Amino acid sequence: MAQHDRFYIDGAWVAPDEVRLLDVIDPATEEPFTRIALGNARDVDRAVEAARRAFPSYARTTRQERLELLESILAIYRRRSDDIAEAVSREMGAPLTLARSAQAAAGLSHLTRIIKVLKTYEFDEVVEAALVTREPIGVCGLITPWNWPLNQIACKVGPALAAGCTMVLKPSEVSPISALVFAEVMHEAGVPAGVFNLVNGDGPTVGHAIASHPGIDMVSFTGSTRAGIQVAKAAADTVKRVAQELGGKSxxxxxxxxxxxxxxxxxxxxxxxxxxxxxxxxxxxxxxxxxxxxxxxxxxxxxxxxxxxxxxxxxxxxxxxxxxxxxxxxxxxxxxxxxxxxxxxxxxxxxxxxxxxxxxxxxxxxxxxxxxxxxxxxxxxxxxxxxxxxxxxxxxxxxxxxxxxxxxxxxxxxxxxxxxxxxxxxxxxxxxxxxxxxxNAAPFGGYKQSGNGREWGRYGLEEFLEIKSIFGYSATT
CATH class of the missing domain: 3.40.309.10 (Aldehyde Dehydrogenase; Chain A, domain 2)
Structure with a gap:
């Protein structure tokens, strides 16, 4: 049986800190079809360190440089769409027709949208004598679910890149293979080392390490309300921003x-x-x-x-x-x-x-x-x-x-x-x-226990930005 026993950290595929393998089950057959490595807190430490090293230079990139990077990712993602759809169908059971037309296509749509947003988004505005500027929040921990894997990865990674952030992604251990294909897309597109990192693992171990890590400035989580509560509690000690898209009963x-x-x-x-x-x-x-x-x-x-x-x-x-x-x-x-x-x-x-x-x-x-x-x-x-x-x-x-x-x-x-x-x-x-x-030009998100914050389009981009006021910026004396 093939296995995926590497994580993507600092621009390279690296071995985990310790060898712990998990079967990935095909829900149509109830049989394992591959294995992944499960990370631990030390793997998260390595990924966060890489993201923090990469942040100062990536945060200074221009709008045009980020657009060129996102357009390269989009082109390679489009070429790999069938591979992504095959992985999604195998790992979480979506009909292959749906995996192609909706699951893989959703990621493509979010990447296309964030490129359109970035082309015209105003990061700076003058308010009386102050400059109000929007800057990347920093290193982001992205924790994504199994039900729409690429939808949730792309609608977090795309805006984070557009904002100038670096990141550590933990996809669901139930549907991890499509995320590994996505990491291959990022590598081929030339994402600078340390800007995008991926560590596989479960929520109580890798998810908790990301949420509680003092080197992570923001956590964007999609999953159950029960798990979202745990993420928020783990993040509270470091007062990091937590954006959550949780459950529903619509x-x-x-x-x-x-x-x-x-x-x-x-x-x-x-x-x-x-x-x-x-x-x-x-x-x-x-x-x-x-x-x-x-x-x-x-x-x-x-x-x-x-x-x-x-x-x-x-x-x-x-x-x-x-x-x-x-x-x-x-x-x-x-x-x-x-x-x-x-x-x-x-x-x-x-x-x-x-x-x-x-x-x-x-x-x-x-x-x-x-x-x-x-x-x-x-x-x-x-x-x-x-x-x-x-x-x-x-x-x-x-x-x-x-x-x-x-x-x-x-x-x-x-x-x-x-x-x-x-x-x-x-x-x-x-x-x-x-x-x-x-x-996806309009915001996606909910009230009450369905979460906080918004994703998609301009609203998703703004979740990854901090607001700074520079007073006297327009003063004449």
Missing amino acids: PFIVLDDGDIEAALSTCTRICFRNSGQSCNAPTRLLVPESMQDKAIDIARRLAESQIVGDPRDEATTMGPVVSEIQFNRIQDLIAKGIAEGARLITGGTGRPTGLNRGYYVRPTVFADVRNDMTIAREEIFGPVISILPYRTEEEAIAIANDTAYGLSSHVVSADVERARRVARQIRAGMVHLNGAAGT
Whole structure:
């Protein structure tokens, strides 16, 4: 079995401080297909030292020099997109069609966007007699998840480079191979030694070492709220900036004048995409009580039309979930939904018919769900939709906001002004009106336990900048 037992530190592939190997599991077969080395705190020390040495010179690079570097990365990433898609599909189970069209493409999109932003971004402004300037924050620790690996790597690395920062990346140990391909892209593009470093490892060891390290000025973390709390606690002693994109339990509100067929099509498509493993998936479907029966019929049909199977099969629309741990958690939550009295419409526990191995989950729909049920409170991170009936618009808004999370949401109405009015009352960082897609020119992030800070575009760049006021800069005497 091939193994990846090197880290990328100071512009070179280097051996770990100690040899500890971890199997990387193909979730479609439940078998290991490669191994990676797991780092420790001393590996993080080496990476941070390299990043700190590289920071002074890289922070002084010009806008044009950073643009040329990012354009080189973009060109090589585009050439390696198929390799990245293959790695993502193998390591986390995304259908190869999705891995190509969305997973690998997301990284490409973020790199393209940050180049566009950097071309015109104003780092300096004069305020009365003061110059307000935005400077790179320093050495950044980037901790990324397994569910959209390249999306999260690119939307952190790109802005950090554009800002003039150096960095240490810890990708998820569950989906590490696509990150190693990304490191190869960075090396080939000529990223200066020490500017970009990668150390594989688990959260309690490498993640904690990054978050608590006195040589790291900022941590950008994407993952579960539980892990985000640990990152924030570890970072607190050094008072470093912590930007977090965490969990979600996003509502999808269909108002009584909304197109229920179109709404259900959008909701199920987004929820079942990537096997439900998206933090912004709309898993709570709120429909008027009088429309629940129609919503049930449509949701059942759309869920049962999913083709669950081998990620390498072009016909597959939904692959396995990422791991045995994730599979078991989803099974437990589906069982809890049944036990707590939700009405199972389709799906349920166990694998889909005909699939005897692999972490495959049945696309599942519940109805008559109350917002105090576990399946309406906890982030399932699987292909499970809960239909919650409501009586009035005010009740729908109250249910939507009755959650610890606040990442994304949807509102559907034939009256766009009504949809806008409801959107302004939703306590979430993002609201999609009538199925509108997002754009990475706008900020991505949430309220409450969905995190703090924003990613994507100009807003993502500004997370990696410090603001300095130079008084008297424009004085005439």
